[in-house]
Amino acid sequence: MTVVTRFAPSPTGPLHIGGARTALYAWLYAKRHGGQFILRFEDTDRERSAETYARSILESMAWLGLHHHQGPLYQSQRMPRYHQVVQQLMAAGLAYHCYCTPQELDEMRAAQRQRSEKPRYDGRCRQRTAPRPGVPPVVRFRNPPDGEVVFDDLTKGTIVVANTELDDLILVRSDGQPTYNLCVVVDDLDMGVTHVIRGEDHVINTPRQINLFAALGAHPPRFAHVPLIMGADGKPLSKRHAAVDTLAYREQGYLPQALLNYLFLLGYSVGDQERFTLQEMADVFDLARVHRSSAVFDPKKLLWLNHQYIKESSPDLLAPLLLEHLAQRGCVPSAAPPLPAVVSIQQERCKTLAEMADKSLFFYAPPAGYAPKATERYFLQPHAARLLAAMSQQLAELGEWSQPEIARAIHQAATSFQLTLADVAQPLRLALSGDTVSPPIDATIYWLGRDEALQRLNAALVFLQSQAGGSAARSTAC
RNA sequence: GUCCCCAUCGUCUAGAGGCCUAGGACAUCACCCUUUCAAGGUGGCGACACGGGUUCGAAUCCCGUUGGGGACGCCA
Secondary structure (H helix, E strand, C coil), X not given: CCCEEEECCCCCCCCEHHHHHHHHHHHHHHHHCCCEEEEEECCCCCCCXXXXXXXXXXXXXXXXXXXXXXXXEEHXXXXXXXXXXXXXXXXXXXXXXXXXXXXXXXXXXXXXXHCCCCCCCCCCCCCCCCCCCCCCCEEEECCCCCCEEEEEECCCEEEEEEHHHCCCCEEECCCCCECXXXXXXXXXXXXXXXXXXXXXXXXCHHHHHHHHHHHCCCCCCEEEEECCEECCCCCECCCCXXXXXXXXXXXXXXXXXXXXXXXXXXXXXXXXXXXXXXXXXXXXXXXXXXXXXXXXXXXHHHHHHHHHHHHHCCHHHHHHHHHHHHHHCCCCCCCCCCHHHHHHHHHHHCCCHHHHHHHHHHHHCCCCCCCHHHHHHHHCCCCHHHHHHHHHHHHHHCCCCCHHHHHHHHHHHHHHHCCCHHHHHHHHHHHHHXXXXXXXXXXXXXXXXXXXXXXXXXXXXXXXXXXXXXHHHHHHHC
């Protein structure tokens, strides 16, 4: 039997990070067993579904690299089939018209709650034969009145639910639109889905769907329900805790491999192994080993993982991604240094590509100003101007423009000025980048290039001169 | 409230009755390295929710309590 799994989001929002994990697990299971992975949009709620969300979900899946073999399928395009099934159920007496109004149902539930009962449809229209004038009916499924539904959830184990706990679910709305519970069953059946892997919020739907499969004379697929993802406070993950839109992670400079790796670990483990490629995940994936309890989303560990991937990725691979993030910041590198070179000296110190872009902007644009505190500490020193001037001259006269030669010049300056290396490097950083944080100063100078480095040093010297006059002027003014 | 599910460091987890003085990772703290920031290295802090059983022996099996989550829609 060929394994067929599916991911079936409703396009009522972007791809939630929890949905992404469910999709990953479904994808892995198919991959593991050489099966098929279907992407299907459950867009039966015409009010809330939107094409833009479907596109966003598609983009998320593509970014993650979770490619589907079939689809994307849209339930909204399968209406005739659903109505055909409803006809069949009606004819067999397995479904019936219900004329209760929403208001009546509300009252019924309120009364049930008052009696400490579980609110559910009491089946009052089950025996009705005559229509109720002026009230468009819904179609309800005639759920078995007694007995119990038992199913082996592939991750949660055996689950038993009494039929008395299940009410007659609505198959078709009063406006003629079929509902989720009908469509999933028909689709999973028609599409030959063998393994339904979905969020835990669907466990209670499962026995009802199993009854529906039975009514249709079909064997249900196997089910596996994966726990939900929580925020730091133990509440379901929401925008309050972290970004929940998958694409937001791309914008923030995360690598899909890192996100996938993190999501995989959030509910699955293989001994002490922390790092997995998609292939490695697929090789070990087993639904029975998916954890049964929900996990808390920890942005810090995701960040750490992302950093690991950034550190180990090839600069050539990261360069185009860095380019995008630079472009978003209005920076379009035209001259040196080459992007891969920037990546190679930044990847060790940047946890995201966004951070890398922020910290690399100075390579392509001279500082617009100098950090005030750093200025005070490193520029407003008696020797600052002499030091910068000396460095400027040394660099200008350097025979070979290489990192070791530049380093040598810096060491010489430290010796002749009787300064520590840090006291030479910091003013240089400030002059070149506008602040005191950069990759190693020799590498920074080297990749900036001789002309650019000299220009910036000279600009800093001009600034120092203006400060000398300016601060005196200010002190008299105050 | 009713039904279903779950329970090891702050977080993700290892753990299938003796290998557990409970292991790893993130975070955190200290130190080392150091040209800033990082990275790296070394070490520290830190958990079996509680109560009963079963057993020679329980983090591991059973029951209960507590706590958490899910569901209870003409949403999916």
